[in-house]
Structures are given as structure tokens and as C-alpha cells.
Amino acid sequence: MRIIGGKYRGLKLLPPDDTKIRPTSDRLKEALFSIITSNKYKLNISSCNVLDICSGTGSLGIEAFSRGAVSIYFIDKDHKSINLIHKNITNLNIDNKFGNRIKIIKDEATKALENINKIFQIVLIDPPYNTNITEKCLFKLKELNLINEDSYIFAESSKPEDFNYDGYQILDIKLYGNSKLTILKLSNSSSIE
Numbered sequence: 001m002r003i004i005g006g007k008y009r010g011l012k013l014l015p016p017d018d019t020k021i022r023p024t025s026d027r028l029k030e031a032l033f034s035i036i037t038s039n040k041y042k043l044n045i046s047s048c049n050v051l052d053i054c055s056g057t058g059s060l061g062i063e064a065f066s067r068g069a070v071s072i073y074f075i076d077k078d079h080k081s082i083n084l085i086h087k088n089i090t091n092l093n094i095d096n097k098f099g100n101r102i103k104i105i106k107d108e109a110t111k112a113l114e115n116i117n118k119i120f121q122i123v124l125i126d127p128p129y130n131t132n133i134t135e136k137c138l139f140k141l142k143e144l145n146l147i148n149e150d151s152y153i154f155a156e157s158s159k160p161e162d163f164n165y166d167g168y169q170i171l172d173i174k175l176y177g178n179s180k181l182t183i184l185k186l187s188n189s190s191s192i193e
Helices: 026-036 059-066 079-090 109-113 133-143
Strands: 049-053 071-076 103-105 122-126 152-158 169-174 181-187
Touching: 026 059, 026 152, 026 181, 049 059, 059 071, 059 079, 059 122, 071 079, 071 109, 079 122, 109 122, 109 133, 122 133, 133 152
Parallel strands: 049 071, 049 122, 071 103, 122 152
Antiparallel strands: 152 181, 169 181
16 A cells, blocks of 8 residues: 555555455555546645545545645544554654644544534545445535535445435446445535525
């Protein structure tokens, strides 16, 4: 595992020491950030707050940070994942000037979202496959106003998984091996009363 672009490009990240944590493949990560940095969605990562839900190793959030994201919030409930994220960030030798742009939250995803007061332009969701975590997070993101009409959600899942995307517009679905990347945005009539 490595950082593939930006300030920390080429730096190796510590991998998980057990199979409970499933890191995003370098191939999918490269494809994801090619999409984010392309002109297709008019995203400028250097002006984005990024939320990395079910962070695992922290690879996706760290990649966003390396590419200049304004702030990164990592959420994971597993203590091994949280320790791994701390270690991988420590390996970047980030000075205090940048350290306040990173927040690591150890909690179940939907509970963690309830304690955040920020709007995110990029949301990365990479939960354990075949769970309903993505669906719950999509509801909470909307309910808690953590996203707006300029926000994009990138959700990774297994290829056969399907979710209730009520209130969201699916912009694209990409397949990579056994993984699926679904790109979403709030639909115009999605405000919660």
C-alpha cells in the first residue's frame, strides 16, 4: 500500500495485520482519485473537506490529504483500524501547522456522524461488504446536513450489493474486480423535513 499522488506520493502505508480490515486496492484507489481530480464533477480537492467513513487503514483519507484537501475526518469503530490510522499519519511527519486539519473518530459510523458539525464536499464510504452501513450513513449525512448540493459521495461495495439510495441521484457506477464504486449526489428534491 502506498500513496499514489500529491505531496506524500510514493510513501508506503502500513498494511493491516489481520483480515478483518480490507484495504482498498491501489487500482481502485487510483481510479477513484482519477475520477475526483478529473474535470467531470468540477471538484477541486484543495478546497474540499473530506469525510472517510469506515476508514480501515486510513488510505483513502490520507490520499486526499496528500492531494491538498482542506480537512480530513476519519471514522472507524475498530480499535486496530484507529491505531493503524494514527501510525500511518504519524509516518507522514505532519507538522503542527497541518495536524489540526485531521480528526480521527473512534465510533460506530452513524453515531460518529451525529457529533460532527461540518459540511463535506467529498464523502468516502468503504464499509465491510454486505452490510447496510452505507444506506444508514447516506440517511444520516442528509438528515444531519453534513452534505449539500455540491457534495459527492463515493461508496465502495461488493459487486452484487445494492442499497436504498432514496434522496440521492446515482451519477455513475464503476466495477473493479469484485468491487463496485457508486458515485452519488443529493437529488434536487432530497431535503429532509
